[in-house]
Every structure is written in structure tokens, then in C-alpha cells.
Amino acid sequence: MKKDRKLTLFALTWPIFIELFLHMLMGNADTLMLSQYSDNSVAAVGVANQILNILIVMFGFVATGTIVLITQNVGAGNSRSALEISQVSIAANLVLGLIIGAAVIAFSENMLMMMNIPPALMAEADYYLKMVGGLCFLQALIMTIGAVLKSYGFTKDTMYITIGMNILNVIGNYLFIFGPFGIPVLGVEGVALSTVVSRLAGLIAISYLLVKRISFQTKALDVFKLPAAHLKNLLKIGVPSAGEHLAYNGSQIVITIFITMLGAEALTTKVYAQNLMMFIFLFSLAISQGNQILIGQMTGAKEYDQAYSRCMKSLYWGIGTSAVIAVIFSIFTDSLFGIFTDNTEILQTGAVLLLLTIILEPGRAFNLIIISALRAAGDVKFPVYMGILSMWGISVPLAYVLGIQFELGLAGIWIAFIADEWLRGILMLIRWKSRVWINKGFVLHSKAAT
Template identity: 25%
Template sequence: MEQKNHFYKTMLAIAIPVAIQNLITSSLNMLDTLMISSLGDITLAGVGLANQVFFFYILICFGINTGSSVLVSQYWGRKDTANVQRVTGFAIALCTGFGLLFTMIALLFPNFIMGLLTRDPEVIASGSRYLQVVSLSYIMTSVSFAFGTSLRSTGAPNRPLYASIVGFFTNAIFNYLLIFGIGFLPRLGVVGAALGTVIARFVEFMMILWYTFRYKGPINASFKQFFNFDQTFIQQYIEIVSPVILNETFWSLGQVLYNIAYAMTGTESTAAVQIVASIQNILFVLVRGLANSCTIMIGSSVGRGETEEAYDLGLRFIKIVIILGIIIGTSVVLGRDILLMAFPSLSPTVRHISSQLFIVIGLFYVLKAFNSIIVVGILRGGGDTRFSMFMETFAVWLVGVPLAFIGAKFLGLPILWVMSMVLMDEVVKAIVGFMRFRSQKWIHVIK
């Protein structure tokens, strides 16, 4: 009984701050979508597609930091502070490098990037204006992400949470002021939305730095401690983390292609996808919190050499997420019209399409939640990053992407059926992922 209570206490201590932080971020995205939806379907579609660039970039950073959290959790499990600091430093360096690349591309070639995502000239124009400005937030966001991941993995999940709370209110206030124009401030529309995001990311970035270096802890380190890499460390980092980075890169590219396929079904469908995605992100905050908790707890167990405990932890997380997935998925299907009440400015067509898409999202919710725990929580937590990369890449590129374009381009199906076909990749991942979990071949102790 005491062991069971310890499990739930540890799980919730990590999962709740992460879930709240994700809720804040997702609520912010929904708030952006809500405010921008009042500017019309074209602007909403443009911003949604422009954010695919950020989505692609941040998922690469997610791969870097999730892979790093595997190492940090195992090193922290045996109190190896020096390597915790070096892993954090390497993650910061990689995120900054990718951030510079994506920022320059977005600043210099916004029309070209938008032209790859849609052929609608009005959507391209709107999205390009947003993309150029919002790209200034990319590096700050990723460095905050790197520090926040290491803080959570070493037992300080509340500090990045506080920064996110302040960032949320900053973004909400400046978005409202700059999108609609209040007093002496001009009405900037889509550019105002981008500026609000940049200001909020800067505030969050400064708070993360303050929390990191104001208080004593394993992440409060000098420049030399962060960036003291040797060949052995770099080889080990690449071996564990590179499959996760490749995994997230290929997966996020697949998601971008899904959105290109969705855009082929019409501007209204593209707008509906953005509405549904903004709410779906909120619906997944608890699952993401559980997945992060699972990664850290399993990583710590494996780092201590307690492999049987790691398997038992994985089984417990699977049971929890299946029950949670059924409850939330059913609620989405039954309460979809209530969810759409948050967007009063939607056109009747976009509202109708969104309602249909929520049925699909609700039916597949439990599978997506299950796969999140398997891939992000269990396989990565156990150091099985290479297998999870091959599994996800296979499911997205050999199942999801072909079905997306078969449905949208060749069969000319409506968005409802195209999205349903795409989600067959979740079925494949669930089957293969559970077989891998049962085999226990995913447990790898890092020396």
C-alpha cells in the first residue's frame, strides 16, 4: 500500500506541474486562435499554416530535450551532477543552432514557405506577415524549453510552470492590445498576434533564466560546466538522443504533410483543423504530463538498475492512460458542440466541419493517449530510442502520409474521411508499441 501511494505521489508531483504548464501553453494557442478567428477564415487559415513552421521546429527541439531528459533522468538517478549539466548544455547548443536556422528561413523566405503549404494567395499573404514576426521568438522558446526540461527531470517542475503562467498572461494581454488596437495602440491584426507572442516568449525566457541561476540546484552551473564536452560524452549523447531528434523530425514533417493534404480539401476545412487542433492540445495536457512523469520515473529506475520496477511502472501508466483516454474521448464526442461554443465568430460551414472532426478525434483519443505513453514515456524512458524512431517513422510515412494524399488528392474525399484515414497510423503504432513493451527489450541501462 505504501509503495502504491509513493507511486501516485511521485507521478502526480511531476505530472501535475507539467500538465498545468501544457494547459497554459495550449490555452494560449486556443486564445490566439479565438482572437484571430474574429479576423476571418482566411487569416485563421494563414496563421494556422504559418505555425506549422514553428510546429516543425519545436518538435525537433522536443526531440532534443526528450532525448536529453532520458540521459538527465538516469544521471540524476545516480546523482551524477556533472553529466546532468553537460547534457543540458548540449541541448541548449543544439536548440540554439536549429533556432538560428529556422529564424533565418522564416525571415528571408516567408512567401516561399507559405507557398509550400497552400496555393491560396490571400492565405499566403496573411501567413507570411505573421511568420516573419513570430520567428523572432524561436530561439528564446527553445532555450527556455531546454532549461525547463532539465529542471523537471531533476525535481524542480514548478519553476518552468511559474514562467509559463506569467508568459500566458503576458501573451493574452499583448495579443488583445495589439490585434484589436486599444487607445493609442494601432490595430495591427495578424502582425499584432505575432508581436504578442514574441513579447510573451521573451518574458518567459527571462524568468526561466532567473529561476535557474537564482536558486541552487544541479542546473545552476557555469558556462564551462554546461559546455565541457569530450568525445566520449558526445558519442553517448548522439547514440541516445539522435534517434529521438530524427524521430521528431520525421514525425513533424509528416504532420506538416498531413496539413498540406488537409488544405487540399478547402480553406474552410483548413480553418476547422486549426480550431480542432487548438482544443485537442488542451485535451492532451494531462496525457503529456503523465508521459513526462513516465519518462522521468522509468529513466530513474533504469538508471538505478531496477529493471523489474521499470516494467511495472510502465504497466501502471498504461492502465491509467487507457481509462483516462476512454473517459476524455467519450466526453469529446458527446460534448463537441459545447466545446465549439468557445468560438462564436466561426462561419456556419467551419463550425459544421469542426463538429464532425471532433467525432473522429474523440474516437481515436484513447489510441493517441496510449501511444504517447508507449513512445514518449516507456520506450524513451527506457533508452529504447532507436526502436521508437523506426516504429513512428514507419507508421507516419508508410501509413499516414500515403493515406492522407490518397484521400485528399486522388479520391477527393472530404476532410472528415481524410483525417480518419490518417489516424490509421495510430492503430499501427499501438499494435507494434505494445508488442515491444511486452518483450521488455526496451530497457537499456546507460553506462
């Protein structure tokens, strides 16, 4: 990476936003296109993807640690350590991907049976899970190499790769689901093949960019000669972060169970509302990821005042952007929910939820942006402890009390979300302003660093 290469929040963030937007928009491409083929196939792939989404969290913890460690070392001018961390990260997720892939192939049916999948869906779900999950090391490598490139500021590269993979996946789905030009209609098998081929192409392309951008060269056995501290630091950052994600997903599952007590209509409304909220959420998420790269480099260079002010500016942008977009969504509630349904009760409840979202999303921006900044500075454990405490101590019990006991329904559950997000957000802001995160970095100061 060139030393004089100036990175700005906007330059980093807009490609990340487009990449995230495409992931969200195209993430359900298999489901949408399969719906034209068979409802059973949609259900089968949906159940398999629930399992695969849990596996992605496992790969994500290495990618999270990768960004923190590389940005800090790049900021400190330790180019050799940054390259070493890249090598260790890629090797770690490759090994993890191969192990998990083998486990999926061996225990695919058992996993699906634990999900109580109907017998009629087992064959298709099993095939999809074994094919896509068995080769999940492809996704693991793409995530890790993408994290490396982002750490050096090459966020456009990962955006282009995502665009290319999505295009290939949609073309493959079309060919194997609709069978033009005499191509055999393969249904779920075709969708699985399309997913794997697009990922393989993406891995080849992103590997080429890795070598081109940062002169990445290594031999397989060289990884074992690298400092063990790199792997230790990856785990020190990644494992708590993965724990936080699992705790959040667990709390959401419990709250979803509460919502099922309110009836199928409430569950449907919740799904529609959260699909719309994702578009608001994406802006804060993109800003937090761009901010994390900058904070990591600044703290690595010991530019603590610049890091402090950078985070606060990013926070103002995140809060302002999410609030404005939430207001716009609230104004056009009927039109937005009308995309999914014409049910009057869903439209009325949805309007209340989007109104509450105007308060909810700025609170979420607090969490996303400041937690990513704390993590980038090396302050990893505090956000995790506070997150778990708030999710399970505030969000879950309050959702039950307000939503079920006080019979406020989804509105009560949304109020519980608001309380959780704002409490954590304020705690994170106090932590950031205390500057306790200074000198919590993971830079290895050694003679080998250059």
C-alpha cells in the first residue's frame, strides 16, 4: 500500500454500501427465482440457508480480527506484520472452512432433522446443504481476502467482485431454473451449482486482486513460521465478536418466539418491517465499516486525537442519515408495505413500527459506529459484555413484558428494541469519550516490522 494514499470516509464507505446493498438485494435471489419453479424447493433452500448463515458467523470472526489487526499495523507502518497477518488469516479460514465443510457433508441430514424439516423437503435441502455447505471454504476465503483488501483501503475491489458474483449467480439460476436454449431444468441442483460456480469465479478474481494490490506472495508451509501472536490476536478479537453475534441471533430467536404468540399476521408484519428497515440500517453499517478502517489505521499510527474526532464525525453522519431516511420511509409507509401486501391490519401496524423506527435506527447507528471504532482501537471485550447484558437483560424481558404481558403487541417489542439500542449506544459513547481504548492496540513492535 502506498504511504501517500489518502483515505476518506466517503471513499471507503460508498463501495461498502453498494456491496452490502447487493448482498441484501441478491441474497434472496435463489429464493425469488425458485418460487417460479416450486414452493417446496423454496422451503428446502430456505431451511438449508438458515444453517449456512450460522456457519458464516464462524468465518466472520476471523475476518473481523483481520481488519482490526491489518489496519493497526498499516497505520503503524508495519508492512511486514500486516502481510503476515493476511497470510495467517487466510490460512486460518481455509482450514476452518475445510473442517466445517467436511462436517456439513457428514452430518447434513442430522442438521436438517434438528430443524424439524418435513420429509418431503429433505432430499432437496440435503443436496443443497451438502453442495453449498460442503464447499463453504470458498466463501470463507472470499470473506477473508475481502477483509484484507478492505483493510488496505481497496473497498472498490470487493464491490466489483460482489457485483460480478451476483450477476453470474442470477444468470446461472435463470439457466437451470427456466431451461432456455434446451438447457436441462435442474431446480435446486442448478441453484446449488450456480452458487458454487459464482463463488469459485469470485475467489479466482479476488485472489488475483490480492496479489496485484499488495504484492501478496507466500508458500503454504511459510504460514507455520509466522509469529503465533498473530493467530492469538485474531482469536482475541474474533471470538468475542462472534460471541456477540451469536448472543444477538439467540435473543432474536427468543423474541421471534414471543411474536409467534401474537399470531401469524404479527410474524408476517415483523418480517416485512425488518426487510424495509434493512435499507435504513445499511447506511449506518457501511459508515461503521469505513470508520473502522480509518480508526484502525489512526490508532496504529498513535493518532488518537484524530481517531477520536473521526469517530464522532462518523457518528453524527450515521445518526443524521439514518434519522432522515427513517422519516422518509415513515411518510411512504403505505406504498412501501404495499409492495408486499394489501392487508389493512398489516399496513396499520407497519405504519406504527416505521414511526418507532425513526427513534430506533439512530440508536442502532450509535452501536454500529462506536462499537466498530472501539473494536478497531483494540477495546474488544467491553462492547461484547455490555451487548450481551443489554440484549438479554433489557431487550428480551422487556419485549415479553411490553409485547405480551401489557398486550402492546409488535409496538411493545419495538419499544424494547429502542431501549436496548439506546442504552448500549449511550454506554458505548461514554466508553469512547473516556479514551480507555488508547493503548489497547495489537501492533507487534518488532525489528522485523518495516
